[in-house]
Amino acid sequence: MAEHYSSFxxxxxxxxxxxxxxAFLVVVLAFHFFLLHFVHHAADVTFGMTSARMQxxxxxxxxxxxxxxxxxxxxxGVYNALINQGLAGIQKRIVQGVLxxxxxxxxxQGLRTAVVWAGGIPL
Amino acid sequence: MxxxxxxxxIEDFGRWREFSAGMWAWIFHKFTGWVLVGYLFTHIAVLSxxxxxxxxxxxxIQSLESxxxxxxxxxxxxxxxxxxxxxGVRLLFIDLGIGLEAQDRSFYASLILTGAIVIASVxxxxxxxxx
Numbered sequence: 001m002a003e004h005y006s007s008f009x010x011x012x013x014x015x016x017x018x019x020x021x022x023a024f025l026v027v028v029l030a031f032h033f034f035l036l037h038f039v040h041h042a043a044d045v046t047f048g049m050t051s052a053r054m055q056x057x058x059x060x061x062x063x064x065x066x067x068x069x070x071x072x073x074x075x076x077g078v079y080n081a082l083i084n085q086g087l088a089g090i091q092k093r094i095v096q097g098v099l100x101x102x103x104x105x106x107x108x109q110g111l112r113t114a115v116v117w118a119g120g121i122p123l
Numbered sequence: 124m125x126x127x128x129x130x131x132x133i134e135d136f137g138r139w140r141e142f143s144a145g146m147w148a149w150i151f152h153k154f155t156g157w158v159l160v161g162y163l164f165t166h167i168a169v170l171s172x173x174x175x176x177x178x179x180x181x182x183x184i185q186s187l188e189s190x191x192x193x194x195x196x197x198x199x200x201x202x203x204x205x206x207x208x209x210x211g212v213r214l215l216f217i218d219l220g221i222g223l224e225a226q227d228r229s230f231y232a233s234l235i236l237t238g239a240i241v242i243a244s245v246x247x248x249x250x251x252x253x254x
Contacts, residue, residue, distance in 0.1 A: 019215060019218060026215075038247055041251070043188035045181070045185070046181045047178070050173070074160030074163055109168075112174060
């Protein structure tokens with residue numbers, strides 16, 4: 001019999017959003033790696049090069065969406081993995097709070113950096 | 124008709140010799156996920172040097188990239204990311220009910236493809252680090 005292993009309860013909202021963000025991230029993470037390691041080499045990166053890319057609205061918005069979806073997907077994955085390991089009760093609430101705050105800080109810091117690179121929001 | 128199957132406790136890693144392909148895929152996906160989320164926070168921290176000054180950002184990136192250990196860690200990161208992507212695609216298909224009967228073979232294919240992509244990428248990741 002084929003078996004199914006997952007840290008998620010199938011059919012739940014967190015399960016669904018994890019799959020939707022996964023489908024997006026599969027493409028964008030591969031693009032990110034390819035662009036910054038194969039088209040350009042990471043060793044050649046300068047502020048000017050990054051800034052030029054981020055001044056394009058399409059690239060800027062893609063990277064912002066990348067940041068938000070990757071943060072959600074990663075933190076949601078960690079949260080569900082911990083629940084799968086038996087996290088419950090007050091500990092679950094504390095972990096939930098810590099992960100939400102950490103996610104918010106990460107996204108704010110990423111957005112601040114993106115805006116500095118782009119010299120403002122490129123509208 | 125659905126059947127019940129007692130797979131035992133997968134969280135009991137002491138049973139690793141009894142693990143099937145699907146269980147190994149679950150463990151590898153979880154491990155690579157933890158590495159990637161850890162890296163995401165580190166990545167944003169390094170990129171945040173752009174908030175200090177353009178020079179601080181460029182100097183930080185280029186100094187890190189001049190270190191062999193950083194290049195090797197990047198190859199490791201590539202391996203982790205490629206496996207997570209390929210196994211993630213495998214999971215998306217399985218969730219859609221596609222390829223369920225071949226889920227063990229698709230896990231082995233993910234491993235082999237990850238190895239091939241990583242080995243082929245090593246020269247690109249190490250270019251210029253030896254002077």
